[in-house]
Amino acid sequence: MSENLHDRALQLVAKGRVEGLAQSESDWLNAHLQDCEFCNEHARQTDRALRSLRTAVIPLPADLASRTQFRVRLRAMELREREPKRRMLWLACAASWIFGIASAPYVWRVFAWIGQLTGMPKLVLEIGFGLWWTIPALFAVIVLLLESARQSEEPEWMKPSR
Amino acid sequence: MRDEAKSIARGLQKRDPDLLDRLIEQYQYRLFRYLLYITGDRARAEDFFQETWIRVLERGHQYDGKSKFEAWLFAIARHLVIDWQRTKKAQSLDALMDPEQERPLQIANESEPSPLRQVLAQESETNVQASLGKISAIYREVLVLRFQEELQIEEMAGVLSIPISTVKSRLYRGLEALRGALQEGVA
Numbered sequence: 001m002s003e004n005l006h007d008r009a010l011q012l013v014a015k016g017r018v019e020g021l022a023q024s025e026s027d028w029l030n031a032h033l034q035d036c037e038f039c040n041e042h043a044r045q046t047d048r049a050l051r052s053l054r055t056a057v058i059p060l061p062a063d064l065a066s067r068t069q070f071r072v073r074l075r076a077m078e079l080r081e082r083e084p085k086r087r088m089l090w091l092a093c094a095a096s097w098i099f100g101i102a103s104a105p106y107v108w109r110v111f112a113w114i115g116q117l118t119g120m121p122k123l124v125l126e127i128g129f130g131l132w133w134t135i136p137a138l139f140a141v142i143v144l145l146l147e148s149a150r151q152s153e154e155p156e157w158m159k160p161s162r
Numbered sequence: 163m164r165d166e167a168k169s170i171a172r173g174l175q176k177r178d179p180d181l182l183d184r185l186i187e188q189y190q191y192r193l194f195r196y197l198l199y200i201t202g203d204r205a206r207a208e209d210f211f212q213e214t215w216i217r218v219l220e221r222g223h224q225y226d227g228k229s230k231f232e233a234w235l236f237a238i239a240r241h242l243v244i245d246w247q248r249t250k251k252a253q254s255l256d257a258l259m260d261p262e263q264e265r266p267l268q269i270a271n272e273s274e275p276s277p278l279r280q281v282l283a284q285e286s287e288t289n290v291q292a293s294l295g296k297i298s299a300i301y302r303e304v305l306v307l308r309f310q311e312e313l314q315i316e317e318m319a320g321v322l323s324i325p326i327s328t329v330k331s332r333l334y335r336g337l338e339a340l341r342g343a344l345q346e347g348v349a
Contacts (some may be wrong), residue, residue, distance in 0.1 A: 018308070018333045019315065042341075049340045053309050056294060058195045061208050065190045068212045069183050072219050076177055079220070 005032065009039040013046055082147075089143055096136040107132060167227040174222030186215055189235060192311060196236055199306045200243055200299055210246075214239040229320065233313060237321045296343040301336030308333055 012029045015021060021029065033040045100107075108129060115125045173181035193214060197207035217238050225234050294302065307313045307321060315333075319326045 014334050014337050017337060018330060045341050045345060046337065049337070049344045050309055052344065053294060053305055053340060056310075058191070058198055060191060060194055061204070064194065064208060064211060065186050068186050068190075068215050071212055072182050072186065072215050073179055075216050076179055076182070076219055079177065 006036065006039055009033070009036065010042055013039070013043045017046060017050060089140060093136045093140050096139075100133060100136070164227075167229070167231055169227075170231050171225050171227030174218070174225050177219060177222060182215070182219060185218070185231075189232065192232065193235060193239060195310065196303075196306055197239055197243070199302045200240065202295075202299055210239060210242055213242055217242065230313070230317060232311065233317045233321050236307065236311070236313075237323075240321060294340070294343065296346070297336065297339045301332060301339050304329060304332045305336045305340060 009029060009032045012021060012025055016026070016029065033043060111125050111129050114120070115122065170181065170185070190211075194207060194211050197210045197214075198204060201207050201210065214235065218235065221238070225231070297305070304318065304322070307318045308315070313321065315326055315329050318329045322329065
């Protein structure tokens, strides 16, 4: 029997387990395995190996599920506590932006008046007016940074990520 | 199956604690086994097990119920292991587990049996199971997902974030490695 036929048979043995075979391939392989003890033994070894993989028993650590459930519940409680605070923060930011848009013409007048008083160049006034809009965002960033700093002081087992 | 996945997705959106308890119970064996196979270390697998469920709680809203829950769960677990490896050694899990690289992940000291091999050897009177520990983790992982978890090749590609062709080639090599390791153990 030629080497190519054995190669093909071994490839089909693996393909049958990984992807499945077309009917014609399956018929050809079965016929070959009946005549070829070497390839037949290879197929048996492959099946034995897969059987051992499927039946491998791994002992679970004691109380793994209950310890995990306890940690998950603690973390859930912590998240629930933080949720209203965060919602309030975003509400405050949104309200601040809306108020900012509504009051923009008046704020600009104040900036223009300060400019008249101090003789500041118009470019500086415009930059200052632009920065005025970033105050709510800066405030939100500071709160979030403080929150993450507080989180990093928590004990190791309470942290959400390693 | 689709209905169950959708109901899990709805529960995760609400961070339903009873659902999470049930999922932890239901998937504890499969997740721990997968983590043990990819990390090769029992204590580390335990840490990642807990961390994975914390992530499920935190990122539960990202699961849409369109794919199998276990595929999403394994993807989270795998990413945690990869992130941890990256921060530790600035290398990807694949690189660490690649048999062509210098030091596979699970073998700290090649003269001693790996922790996984020890665990499996303790559990089995035959050397059949112990030979599983000799296979590179990158191949063990695909074998576990395909033949123990019975994921489809497309689902595996999603979990591993690699092309289908790579999944297949790893499976073929893994199968050959498993057969070889088994033969070696018997000889």
